[in-house]
Amino acid sequence: MYHYRLAENQDHSYDLIISVDRYHAEFGLDILSNLKAKKPYQDLSRFIREKSKDIRIKSVKLLVAGVMVASVPFGMFFPAEAAGSKFNMTYLYGGSVSQQIEQVKKVGSFNTVSPSYFDIDSAGKLVLNNVSTQLIEEMHSMGVKVVPMLSNHWDRRGGQLALKDPEGLASQIAGYVEQYNLDGVNVDIENVTHNERDAYTRLVARLRELIPQDKEVSVAVAANPNGWNTGWHGSYDYEALGRHADYLMIMAYDEHWQGSEAGPVASIGFVDRSIQYALERVPAEKIVVGVPFFGRIWSQDGAFNGNGVGINTVESIVRDFNAKVTYDETTQSPKAEFTVREGDKTITINGKRLTPGNYTIWYEDERSLEEKTELVHKYDLKGLGSWALGQATDNVLGNLSSWLEYSDEGVEGDTVLFGRVTATSLRVREEPTTDSAVIDGFQQGDIVTIVGTQSGWYQVRLADGRLGFVSALYIEIQPPAAVETRTGYITGDRVRVRESATTESTILEHVNRGDTVTVHGEEQNGWFHVELAGGVKGYVSADYVSFTEPVVTRTGYITGDRVRVRESATTESAILGHVNRGDTVTVHGEEQNGWFHVELAGGIKGYVSADYVSFTEPVVTRTGYITGDRVRVRESATTESAILGHVNRGDTVTVHGEEQNGWFHVELAGGVKGYVSADYVSFIEPVVTQTGYITGDRVRVRESATTESAILEHVNRGDAVTVYGEAENGWFQVELTSGVKGYVSADYVTFTQTGQVTATSLRVRQSATTDSKTLGYLKQGQTVTILEDTGTGWYRVELPDGLTGYVSADYVVVR
Numbered sequence: 001m002y003h004y005r006l007a008e009n010q011d012h013s014y015d016l017i018i019s020v021d022r023y024h025a026e027f028g029l030d031i032l033s034n035l036k037a038k039k040p041y042q043d044l045s046r047f048i049r050e051k052s053k054d055i056r057i058k059s060v061k062l063l064v065a066g067v068m069v070a071s072v073p074f075g076m077f078f079p080a081e082a083a084g085s086k087f088n089m090t091y092l093y094g095g096s097v098s099q100q101i102e103q104v105k106k107v108g109s110f111n112t113v114s115p116s117y118f119d120i121d122s123a124g125k126l127v128l129n130n131v132s133t134q135l136i137e138e139m140h141s142m143g144v145k146v147v148p149m150l151s152n153h154w155d156r157r158g159g160q161l162a163l164k165d166p167e168g169l170a171s172q173i174a175g176y177v178e179q180y181n182l183d184g185v186n187v188d189i190e191n192v193t194h195n196e197r198d199a200y201t202r203l204v205a206r207l208r209e210l211i212p213q214d215k216e217v218s219v220a221v222a223a224n225p226n227g228w229n230t231g232w233h234g235s236y237d238y239e240a241l242g243r244h245a246d247y248l249m250i251m252a253y254d255e256h257w258q259g260s261e262a263g264p265v266a267s268i269g270f271v272d273r274s275i276q277y278a279l280e281r282v283p284a285e286k287i288v289v290g291v292p293f294f295g296r297i298w299s300q301d302g303a304f305n306g307n308g309v310g311i312n313t314v315e316s317i318v319r320d321f322n323a324k325v326t327y328d329e330t331t332q333s334p335k336a337e338f339t340v341r342e343g344d345k346t347i348t349i350n351g352k353r354l355t356p357g358n359y360t361i362w363y364e365d366e367r368s369l370e371e372k373t374e375l376v377h378k379y380d381l382k383g384l385g386s387w388a389l390g391q392a393t394d395n396v397l398g399n400l401s402s403w404l405e406y407s408d409e410g411v412e413g414d415t416v417l418f419g420r421v422t423a424t425s426l427r428v429r430e431e432p433t434t435d436s437a438v439i440d441g442f443q444q445g446d447i448v449t450i451v452g453t454q455s456g457w458y459q460v461r462l463a464d465g466r467l468g469f470v471s472a473l474y475i476e477i478q479p480p481a482a483v484e485t486r487t488g489y490i491t492g493d494r495v496r497v498r499e500s501a502t503t504e505s506t507i508l509e510h511v512n513r514g515d516t517v518t519v520h521g522e523e524q525n526g527w528f529h530v531e532l533a534g535g536v537k538g539y540v541s542a543d544y545v546s547f548t549e550p551v552v553t554r555t556g557y558i559t560g561d562r563v564r565v566r567e568s569a570t571t572e573s574a575i576l577g578h579v580n581r582g583d584t585v586t587v588h589g590e591e592q593n594g595w596f597h598v599e600l601a602g603g604i605k606g607y608v609s610a611d612y613v614s615f616t617e618p619v620v621t622r623t624g625y626i627t628g629d630r631v632r633v634r635e636s637a638t639t640e641s642a643i644l645g646h647v648n649r650g651d652t653v654t655v656h657g658e659e660q661n662g663w664f665h666v667e668l669a670g671g672v673k674g675y676v677s678a679d680y681v682s683f684i685e686p687v688v689t690q691t692g693y694i695t696g697d698r699v700r701v702r703e704s705a706t707t708e709s710a711i712l713e714h715v716n717r718g719d720a721v722t723v724y725g726e727a728e729n730g731w732f733q734v735e736l737t738s739g740v741k742g743y744v745s746a747d748y749v750t751f752t753q754t755g756q757v758t759a760t761s762l763r764v765r766q767s768a769t770t771d772s773k774t775l776g777y778l779k780q781g782q783t784v785t786i787l788e789d790t791g792t793g794w795y796r797v798e799l800p801d802g803l804t805g806y807v808s809a810d811y812v813v814v815r
Helices: 022-034 038-050 097-107 133-141 156-162 166-180 194-210 238-244 268-279 311-320 366-378 394-404
Strands: 004-009 012-019 057-064 067-073 087-092 112-117 118-120 125-127 150-151 182-186 216-222 247-251 287-292 294-299 305-310 323-329 333-340 357-362 381-386 415-419 423-431 440-445 446-452 459-460 467-471 475-478 485-490 497-500 507-511 518-525 527-531 537-541 553-557 563-566 576-578 583-590 595-598 605-609 621-628 630-633 645-648 653-658 663-667 672-675 688-692 699-702 713-715 718-727 731-735 741-745 752-758 761-765 774-779 783-789 792-798 804-808 812-814
Touching: 087 097, 087 394, 097 112, 097 133, 097 394, 118 156, 125 166, 156 194, 156 761, 166 182, 166 194, 166 741, 182 194, 194 238, 216 238, 238 247, 247 268, 268 287, 268 366, 287 366, 294 311, 305 311, 311 333, 357 645, 366 381, 366 394, 440 467, 446 475, 507 537, 576 605, 645 672, 713 741, 774 804, 783 812
Parallel strands: 012 057, 087 112, 087 381, 118 150, 150 182, 182 216, 216 247, 247 287, 287 381
Antiparallel strands: 004 012, 057 067, 118 125, 294 305, 294 357, 323 333, 333 357, 415 446, 415 475, 423 440, 423 467, 446 459, 459 467, 485 518, 497 507, 497 537, 518 527, 527 537, 553 583, 563 576, 563 605, 583 595, 595 605, 621 653, 630 645, 630 672, 653 663, 663 672, 688 718, 699 713, 699 741, 718 731, 731 741, 752 783, 752 812, 761 774, 761 804, 783 792, 792 804
């Protein structure tokens, strides 16, 4: 009765070919709307169900007596097997490797996981953090990409220092991605400022250049529902980052944070506004919405002021303390309120115990997370991200995949199916039932566009873009008609490609100035039906389509000094201006008779001799800092070449271009040019250190440069500390003799140590021994400047008259 087979396309998708002989033509057409309703089709159903697990079936083509009479999108023919799922990624932070692997397996739908392998320390250095080959191999065996996050863990100073050399940082990361067979990097540098905005973008751009295109470069960006452009939020140039990154993962949480008043972590409005801000700057297919698998806890006594807590822990607290849970419909967020009493079970959150008192937790549950996931479908975004997998409950892990599923049912595919109305008149109904409202009608002979099937009904698209249903009994499927196609050129920026020929319909994609599209047929009501390079079909306003091929423009670089720009392509024509070496010009079209038609930055258009135009960007120079002593400068990039000179630790050199085979081409201050091993060149300016002395008692050493931060230690009058750099906002960064690093108020640090003589008369000796010559005497109460503590019971001191010598430390009190 019928035969079927699969035919592979050039893009490795497949077409399902169903062949019917001429005597069963009606039976063949019946297949298109009743596949799952009748027993004769069950073997075909089973065949499709099995094959669609492993391959992508693009369309179904029906042949009657060897002639194709219909071509139907597979999603319309068999929607269950065309179903798919949005992109799904998560961060792996906390828990053992084996626990992480089991949780990923439990969800089963992750495309990407992001473990914490790339850390930036407080000095801005990249630190590799416990890379697990076991996790990488397990993920790859499941088809999951491993894309580690690059994080400064909220350390502003560390992030700023790292971004002083974005190119060097990118090079290190790209090397590790290759070395460990990783699948890319997720850049998660937080709490830097708008001053680092350009450097941040350069880092992402350089990563995209260095990391292979089949691997991922993504960025975790702060949610910005209010459009802030300074401070932390100002460090993210959404539009520029979106051009270089595969996607932006919006951290759509921390609406309320540690230190704020109590409130939702991620209200539905906060998330929605954050998405809208991103959509104004980045295509929907490059936006991933990050949701929190954590909440925040506040206590009535203020001991907890928004501390983070995983929703798996919240689930235990609600159960153990019989918490009162309410769901706020406005914010789509749950809240738990409970009381801890003396003798209750001991609960600790991040090492801090819940003491008796009243508590409030705003958090996420299955309902609130599903609501946020619906926004991914509403705006047709790339997908969902989550922080962090180890904090999720079993219920959330069990439902996550189903929330992200979508179906292509009812969506027009690669080939439109047409039908002819056979009834005298045919009602178009709102739903596929005779009880549904009538929304339009067709007359006998009308040709309709069919975009879906459902239980004996065809879903059709009306002229105004609306969708409705008609009975399949009164539609005769028509063979696809030949339609003239032409190449069109887009003339606007971010032009919307819509699902139907109306501004009310869904936006499928965007195209940009100069993009080419295949135009099907003629203009209709101000719209063209187009097909994009990736196969997407839709409608574009005719105002943005031209059939004249645009002139190609390129950026050219001037290679000479005072090069003349002439009115026409001849040395006889008038000089309009001059350009100089390194200037950029916009070149229109190709060289003609030894001249290029160019446009200058100021808008002047003219002609320049092709001898002075290059399309290779000039070599970039940077300042490098030498990190070794007596480092050799060689004539060429090899240890066998002649030594031209030496440079020392802290010397600055001008670096030309990028590293090549472990060497940098450098120029010294005196003009000498040569090569230095890349092992001894850094692009981070060295931090100057000096010894400081504490001038107060029990001076607090704090975690950060603010009186609100945690106290790490105390130092006392006369204690010596290592001071890094200069004072910033009244604070010094210091390191104690114990190795503890922190911040001390500049009011209590001096770089000159003084002492007061306690003996009636104290000898000043030539060296640190009682056998050495006496240079003079000091009187009781006299003040001296201490230049050095020898560590052997002597101070080297400077007297008021400038004389230096040694005195016994037993008779001097440090001030």
